[in-house]
Amino acid sequence: MFAIDENKGKSKGTELLTALAVLHTNVGGLFYILDFRFLFVYNKNMLEKYDDPIEVLVRFNEERVEPTHFRWDKKTYRVEKINLVYKERDGNDKVYYFSVSDNANNFKLAFFTRDLSWRLLELFYN
Numbered sequence: 690m691f692a693i694d695e696n697k698g699k700s701k702g703t704e705l706l707t708a709l710a711v712l713h714t715n716v717g718g719l720f721y722i723l724d725f726r727f728l729f730v731y732n733k734n735m736l737e738k739y740d741d742p743i744e745v746l747v748r749f750n751e752e753r754v755e756p757t758h759f760r761w762d763k764k765t766y767r768v769e770k771i772n773l774v775y776k777e778r779d780g781n782d783k784v785y786y787f788s789v790s791d792n793a794n795n796f797k798l799a800f801f802t803r804d805l806s807w808r809l810l811e812l813f814y815n
Contacts, residue, residue: 737812745798745807756787756798761809766791779803786810 746758756768772795773788782803789796797811 734813734815737814739809739812741809743798743807743809745800754785754800756789759796759798759807759809766794766796 741761744760745756748755748757753774755771758765758767760766768789769792770790771787772790774785776783776785778784779801782801784802785800787798787800789798793814795811795813796809799808799810800806801808
């Protein structure tokens with residue numbers, strides 16, 4: 690037997706789900722009652738992972754490269770804000786990561802120096 694009691698509440702765009710699960714088992718002729726209490730937070734924001742090639746328009750500003758627009762899935766996105774830039778080594782290759790956003794979404798873009806290609810890695814939206 691498995692029972693769930695749900696109590697729902699809302700807090701700043703998230704849905705709070707509290708579940709009480711009671712599991713009855715019969716082990717070796719003995720009867721056990723196990724009580725598990727779980728607290729789940731459901732956030733309506735979505736993160737999707739990709740590894741899609743994209744075309745990127747960049748601006749060279751002093752010693753930095755700044756993406757201004759990119760084309761993905763037959764749509765052009767304007768970069769309104771660059772949130773974070775960092776780099777990592779992948780063998781002999783350097784990969785530059787850009788966390789950028791337009792007015793509605795956040796994207797993680799990657800630039801690979803090995804073949805001078807750009808890829809969309811993540812999309813985070815409400």
